[in-house]
Amino acid sequence: MNIIVALLILGVIVLIHELGHFLLAKANGVTVTEFSIGMGPRLASVEHKGTKYSLKVLPIGGSCMMLGEDESIDDEGAFNKKGVWARFSVIFAGAFFNFILAYVLSLIFIGNVGVDKPIVTGTVTDGASEGIFQEGDEITAINGSPIHFSREINYYFYFNPISEKPVEITYNRDGAKKKATIVPKWMDSYMLGCNYTGSSAAAKMETVLEGYPLAEAGLKVGDVIVNINGTEIDSGKALAAYLDANPLTGEKLSISYVRNGHVENPVTTIVVPKLVDSSYSIGWKYNSSFEKGSALEVVKYSFYEVKLNIVNTLKGVLYLVTGKARLNEIAGPVGIVNYVDDIVTETKSYGVGIMVLSLIEFSIMISANLGVMNLLPFPALDGGRLVFILIEAVFRKPVPKEKEAMVHMVGMALLMALMVFVLFNDVRNIFG
Numbered sequence: 001m002n003i004i005v006a007l008l009i010l011g012v013i014v015l016i017h018e019l020g021h022f023l024l025a026k027a028n029g030v031t032v033t034e035f036s037i038g039m040g041p042r043l044a045s046v047e048h049k050g051t052k053y054s055l056k057v058l059p060i061g062g063s064c065m066m067l068g069e070d071e072s073i074d075d076e077g078a079f080n081k082k083g084v085w086a087r088f089s090v091i092f093a094g095a096f097f098n099f100i101l102a103y104v105l106s107l108i109f110i111g112n113v114g115v116d117k118p119i120v121t122g123t124v125t126d127g128a129s130e131g132i133f134q135e136g137d138e139i140t141a142i143n144g145s146p147i148h149f150s151r152e153i154n155y156y157f158y159f160n161p162i163s164e165k166p167v168e169i170t171y172n173r174d175g176a177k178k179k180a181t182i183v184p185k186w187m188d189s190y191m192l193g194c195n196y197t198g199s200s201a202a203a204k205m206e207t208v209l210e211g212y213p214l215a216e217a218g219l220k221v222g223d224v225i226v227n228i229n230g231t232e233i234d235s236g237k238a239l240a241a242y243l244d245a246n247p248l249t250g251e252k253l254s255i256s257y258v259r260n261g262h263v264e265n266p267v268t269t270i271v272v273p274k275l276v277d278s279s280y281s282i283g284w285k286y287n288s289s290f291e292k293g294s295a296l297e298v299v300k301y302s303f304y305e306v307k308l309n310i311v312n313t314l315k316g317v318l319y320l321v322t323g324k325a326r327l328n329e330i331a332g333p334v335g336i337v338n339y340v341d342d343i344v345t346e347t348k349s350y351g352v353g354i355m356v357l358s359l360i361e362f363s364i365m366i367s368a369n370l371g372v373m374n375l376l377p378f379p380a381l382d383g384g385r386l387v388f389i390l391i392e393a394v395f396r397k398p399v400p401k402e403k404e405a406m407v408h409m410v411g412m413a414l415l416m417a418l419m420v421f422v423l424f425n426d427v428r429n430i431f432g
Contacts, residue, residue, distance in 0.1 A: 006340035009359065010333060011038070013101065013367045015062040017374070020097030021090055022064045028086040031067040031077030038062060050077075066090075070408075072401050080401070084393045091382050091389065098371030099306060105364045106302035112357055114292035115301045116150040120171070120284055122244040127283020128185045134173065139286065141170035148304040150287050155308070159315050162280045169282075184280035190248035190273035195288070196225070196236050203239040217269040219257060221349070226266055227256035244285070248273040309368035317376065332419065334426035336366065379411020 015037060022035050031050055036042075038056035045054040068078025079087060118139040123129040139147050142156050167182045193212020197204045203225045208215045225233050229246075233239050256268045293301070319325035331339070343362055347355040375383040384407070392398045 002341040002344050003337055005344065005359070006333075006337040009340065009363050009366065010336060011062075013098065013363065013370055016097050016101045016367070017094040017370060018062040018064045020093035020095075021066075024090045024093035025064065025066055025079070028082055028090060029077060030079050030082060030086075030090060031075070032064060033067055034063070034065040036063045036065075070401075070405060084389055088386060088389050088393075091385050092375075094382055095371035095374045098367045098374075099310070102306045102309065102364045102367040102371070103302055105360050105367065106305040107298060109357060109360050109364065110301050110305060111292075111298045113361075114290035115297065116290050117287060118147050118150045118153055119287040121240065121287055122285040124187070124281070124283040124285070125245075125247050126185075127187065127281065128182050129180075129282055129284040132180050132182065133169075133171070133284055136173070137178075138172045139169060140172055140177075143168050144170075148301065149308065152308060153286060155312060159319070162282065164280060167282065182282055184282055186279070187281040187283065188249075188275055189277040189279070189281070190250065191276045192248065192253075192271065192273055194219070196239060200235045200237055203233050203236045213271045213274050214255075217255070217271050218267075219255075219269075220259070223257045223259050225255060225257045226263070227254075227268075229254050250275065305364060306368055309365050310372055313369045313372040317372075330422050330425060331429075332422035332426050334423060335429065338426070338429070378415075380408045380415055381411070384408065384411055 018035070022032055025032050033050075034052040034054060036054040036056050038054075038058050039062070040056050040058040043055045043057055045052050047053070066079045067073060067075060068080040072078075072080050075081065079090070082090075120133045120135060120137040120139065122135055123131075123133055139153065141147055142153065143160070145156055147153060147156065162184050164184060167184065169180050169182055171178055171180070191212060192214050193209035194205050194214050195207040197206060205214070205219060205221050205223045205225070208219050208221055208223075225239055227233055228239075228242055231242055233242060250273065253271045253273065254268060255271050256266045258266045316325065320330070339362065340359065343358050344355060347358045374381055375386070377383045377387045388399050388404050
């Protein structure tokens with residue numbers, strides 16, 4: 001079933017891409033010889049106004065075949081007979097429709113889940129930010145790069161690792177814009193391995209990570225922490241306050257928790273926090289939970305969600321080109337199936353609603369990714385075709401079709417070689 005789900009996700013995303021080409025081709029009077037849902041052998045087809053509409057056996061996308069797309073044809077409806085900007089719009093529409101799909105999915109996701117706003121929740125004792133930030137400060141930029149989501153902070157420092165260099169943070173406090181220059185400190189980072197409810201409700205475990213101290217001590221999702229080292233914990237906020245006042249070190253902790261509501265019978269265990277990192281640190285803590293907002297915020301932050309995925313894709317490509325990322329980190333269709341399987345496995349215990357929303361979040365990334373990758377100026381991709389159209393626009397003369405076809409053929413051969421490598425890489429990653 002997970003394979004089917006992954007194929008349907010990919011199929012819909014590719015179909016929307018081809019639908020963009022189809023609608024703009026029709027709008028510009030280009031003859032579409034065939035528009036297909038699915039790939040492979042035809043199951044059924046019908047012809048209407050010169051276009052064959054086909055349903056094919058494999059639910060993995062679709063295709064839009066246009067007259068005169070790859071050759072010069074003397075026909076009023078041929079793609080090659082249309083003006084520069086008409087052809088540009090037809091080719092660009094595929095990626096643009098992927099961005100539209102990503103935005104629509106973002107509306108659904110953010111409308112139901114909310115936004116993880118980048119709010120400071122505290123600072124680390126003796127950390128670089130102590131005495132500078134206050135609880136409730138909202139981060140708006142890091143070194144001039146806009147920040148709209150809490151996870152965007154993680155992405156920023158993934159692509160720009162923290163070092164001894166000062167970091168300029170822009171933030172809002174009570175409606176006033178402020179700036180601070182932070183000199184990171186070298187710090188050890190310890191974890192217990194959990195996420196918990198951060199409200200005034202009980203400190204219930206929302207996730208317990210395998211291989212981390214709490215999981216090894218026997219705690220499970222749903223357990224409620226009620227005491228740490230003799231301090232009573234009556235809420236998620238109280239747990240957060242305790243950890244803020246007593247930063248984790250390698251020292252043992254005595255943790256008491258209750259399971260299935262049996263408050264009269266708490267279990268006490270000894271836990272040693274796990275050292276997960278030693279590095280330069282800003283020394284702050286920020287929000288990781290999602291909060292629903294107004295309809296206007298949903299519209300606004302959905303745009304930021306798509307933008308974030310587009311920017312991350314471009315940065316990822318740049319990392320590959322510059323050698324900062326390894327080729328074996330690339331994932332293809334098989335890898336996507338594996339990711340979908342992981343998402344379903346990890347979220348099914350929380351109910352169908354959470355699982356579907358997690359798949360929607362993943363689909364946002366894939367749709368934006370497909371749009372960006374197709375616009376790269378590489379032969380055989382939509383971006384490569386756009387380059388030839390722009391050359392024609394600048395020099396007012398088209399590149400000879402046979403030369404363009406040769407370039408695209410070489411590009412297609414290279415893409416096929418890359419696809420074989422990615423397939424091999426996906427399989428290798430799955431089986432270790």
